[in-house]
Amino acid sequence: MKKVRCPQCGEPLTFDETRFVAGQKVMFVCEKCGKKFGIRFGLSKLKDNPTDAEEETRAGNAPYGMIVAIENKYSFRQEIPLQTGDNSIGRMMRGNKVRCPIDTGDLTMDLNHCVITVSRTKKGALQYVLRDGPSNNGTFLNGERIDPQERRIIEPGAMINIGATTIILSDGSED
Missing domain, CATH: 2.60.200.20 (Tumour Suppressor Smad4)
Structure with missing residues (x-):
């Protein structure tokens, strides 16, 4: 199981990462504040060249x-x-x-x-x-x-x- 945090309130949301493949977009709805947000699973735009x-x-x-x-x-x-x-x-x-x-x-x-x-x-x-x-x-x-x-x-x-x-x-x- 993996956790992501709501970008608005910081509430942790848990999901099963084995159901997704690298590059797939996953959408979430925060139960606490109702914020809708998505992440692209397994890829990072910020770290193309890791140290x-x-x-x-x-x-x-x-x-x-x-x-x-x-x-x-x-x-x-x-x-x-x-x-x-x-x-x-x-x-x-x-x-x-x-x-x-x-x-x-x-x-x-x-x-x-x-x-x-x-x-x-x-x-x-x-x-x-x-x-x-x-x-x-x-x-x-x-x-x-x-x-x-x-x-x-x-x-x-x-x-x-x-x-x-x-x-x-x-x-x-x-x-």
Whole structure:
């Protein structure tokens, strides 16, 4: 199942992407505000020439790792690629400038909840550092709350809880 958001009110609409082919136009009517809109499935006018990192991510290889967000209430899974530098993580909302927005209805997740910084060690290995946003409800690493000033080095497989959402860090090499 895929989600699209109404361009007028931001309400998420869910649809079965297996029923459509690339290039087919799909029409939607928002149940909340009545707005009619359409999307062309599987094509993007904005990204005709993807960068190498985008191409690797599409092929299933996230060069700097990814986070897998699983909203506990609905078990909606999202894979969000990470980039080098600060990757701010928070709730998706129109106008929110976080680098890794999570599409959720979880109001216990802040708009800018936590940050994962991706860098390379002197030996060239990827290093991930987690810190709180600071957030209103806290960031939990493997069930332990992180202080707002604290920074923790985390490894792939680490479980991060922000609100009712669980995030699992992946280095992109495992499925």
